[in-house]
Amino acid sequence: MAVYRSRPLPFITLPREVLLNGNLTPTSRLLYALLLSSLDVDMEFSQIATLAGLRHPDELSPYLEELAQIGAVEVGDHEGRGSVLTVHEMPVVPQQRTHTCVPCEDCGDCSCEYIKGVCRPCSEIRRTNDQAKRDIDRWKRQLEAGATYAIGQHAARLHRWDCPTLNTPEKGMARLEEQKPYAKNGGYYWSRLPDLYTADELRQKGSRKKHCAVCGPDPL
Numbered sequence: 001m002a003v004y005r006s007r008p009l010p011f012i013t014l015p016r017e018v019l020l021n022g023n024l025t026p027t028s029r030l031l032y033a034l035l036l037s038s039l040d041v042d043m044e045f046s047q048i049a050t051l052a053g054l055r056h057p058d059e060l061s062p063y064l065e066e067l068a069q070i071g072a073v074e075v076g077d078h079e080g081r082g083s084v085l086t087v088h089e090m091p092v093v094p095q096q097r098t099h100t101c102v103p104c105e106d107c108g109d110c111s112c113e114y115i116k117g118v119c120r121p122c123s124e125i126r127r128t129n130d131q132a133k134r135d136i137d138r139w140k141r142q143l144e145a146g147a148t149y150a151i152g153q154h155a156a157r158l159h160r161w162d163c164p165t166l167n168t169p170e171k172g173m174a175r176l177e178e179q180k181p182y183a184k185n186g187g188y189y190w191s192r193l194p195d196l197y198t199a200d201e202l203r204q205k206g207s208r209k210k211h212c213a214v215c216g217p218d219p220l
């Protein structure tokens with residue numbers, strides 16, 4: 001079962017050692033708080049610069065440098081992402097200041113933003129593939145148990161299980177393959193296969209559905 005977060009806390013926690021660090025300029029201390037706040041909401045660098053009292057994002061550099069010196073932030077190259085600013089919610093000690101990129105096991109792009117080892121789009125792909133596998137197993141089990149009638153997603157008509165108008169494991173998997181390039185934008189999803197029934201089950205249900213004219217299922 002997946003676990004989702006709901007009602008994220010409306011505040012952030014600042015480590016005292018950064019806030020009370022007298023070697024930092026006031027702008028750096030404010031910038032650190034702004035960066036921490038920006039982690040869960042989409043905020044442009046230009047917005048952060050404005051909120052820090054600066055006119056242009058380029059002016060952030062010396063302050064980011066100050067924060068990097070105390071291990072509060074880090075700039076490094078990440079696979080497929082180029083230069084990335086990592087904000088530590090707890091500053092790291094010098095020995096830990098070599099945050100190297102963890103490439104995704106599946107696609108090789110940076111996975112640091114998400115669960116270590118697999119990037120967010122690939123996690124979605126894995127989840128959808130699991131869902132597809134479970135659905136295909138269910139469909140095959142029903143077919144093997146003699147369920148040769150099908151009711152499709154729209155439930156309008158009764159079909160033979162192999163009606164060309166219905167989704168099949170092969171069609172579904174081919175569609176997933178085509179959708180792979182769009183996984184990053186959430187375009188990777190599984191369409192449920194039709195539910196299969198035996199003639200007995202349909203008689204018990206008292207099914208009065210119209211029979212599909214394309215496949216012409218046997219009369220019940």
Ligand SMILES: [Zn+2]
Pocket residue numbers: 077078079100101102103110111112113
């Ligand atoms: Zn990375």
Ligand SMILES: [Zn+2]
Pocket residue numbers: 104105106107108109118119120121122123
């Ligand atoms: Zn990946």
Ligand SMILES: [Zn+2]
Pocket residue numbers: 158159160163164165212213214215216
């Ligand atoms: Zn049909």
